[in-house]
Amino acid sequence: MSRRVVLVALDPKDSDAKPFRDAIEGDALLREQVQVHFVTGEAIGAHIGEAEVVCCGNLSASYVEQAKALRWISFWSAGLDGKVTPQLLERNLMLTTASGVHGANIAEHVMAWMLMFTRGMHHHLRGQLAREWRRDKWSAGAGELTGQTLGIVGLGHIGEGLALRAQGFGMRIIATKRDPEARFDASIKLDAIYPPSELRRLLAESDHVCVAVPYAPSNHHLLDAEVLDAMKPTAYLYNIARGKVIDESALIKALAEERIAGAGLDVFEQEPLPTESPLWDFPNVLISPHVAGVTPHYFVRAAQLFAENLHRYLSEERLNNLYDFVRGY
Secondary structure: OOOEEEEEEOOOOOOOHHHHHHHHHOOHHHHHHEEEEEEOHHHHHHHHHHOOEEEEOOOOHHHHHHOOOOOEEEEOOOOOOOOOOHHHHHHOOEEEOOOOOOHHHHHHHHHHHHHHHHHOHHHHHHHHHOOOOOHHHHHHHOOOOOOOEEEEEOOOHHHHHHHHHHHOOOOEEEEEOOOOOOOOOOOOOOOEEEOHHHHHHHHHHOOEEEEOOOOOHHHOOOEOHHHHOOOOOOOEEEEOOOHHHEOHHHHHHHHHOOOOOEEEEOOOOOOOOOOOOHHHHOOOEEEOOOOOOOOOOHHHHHHHHHHHHHHHHHOOOOOOOEOOOOOOO
16 A cells, blocks of 8 residues: 655754654554655755645745645644745645644743733832832732633634633633634633624623734734723733734724733734834833744644644544635634
8 A cells, every 4th residue: 555645844944853753653553654754954845746745834835836746734833824825725735724732831921921910020020120129119009810800802722721721810701702602622611702793892891801813814903993992991901813913003002091901912013023113112011022832842732733633634534723715714
């Protein structure tokens, strides 16, 4: 029996190859049915022509043109904005994402922000840097997450991870979900789940709002000036989705006018965030440089997901995390 040719393209470095080798070579069934090439750099070209499956971070137009046998591209990124080219659309290939690998680390990133704001740690850090003992000024404003409401805009894998962790802090948890009737992690106890049309209702109820929807044209500036006006002036906003999901100029205006209490931002409309951006100067804004998704476990999880999908592919079952060309994610 001929084996399916699979290409794991680790370009430009091969330091992340081990999890993929372990996941595939440690599986007897996969070893029998697939011929895997772990390649980097120009070595991709030596095997791309015969590859039926490619697992990669991105695939150049020239390699897509050479990949005559290609049927499925497994991207190890969760979002494919900017990667789904007209060329890929014309080829009618199956595309999958690594959605789910970020559930723990991004959720913990958001929890860190929530705890910092609630306990006033952003003020204490600035006091430390200034060598000032600001006990009287800032301690009176410290609160607790217990009893506060967390609103999750987009209950996907990241939203579920955040909800599970927020439960441990005794928070009330509400969320929007594209299909409110769809199943989600049974261990999550939501106080309310709304369709996307009820976004403003969620914002009006929340003390903390985490934006976790995928980027697609339909979600461009999902939170614009009018929508942001629905937030409480005491509420905090967190964006770990994509910068263009929030109208950044409207957010800056809301912060300047103190119509929201603050924001934790990992993504921006322009990256790197320009040095002249007013966001750098707000004392109630916490900025991280698009690193919420960083974790030492990333490629282990991505490799496990890929190996599971390889089994499904070989059995001609529906793949997990299939890209929906209509929705755009």
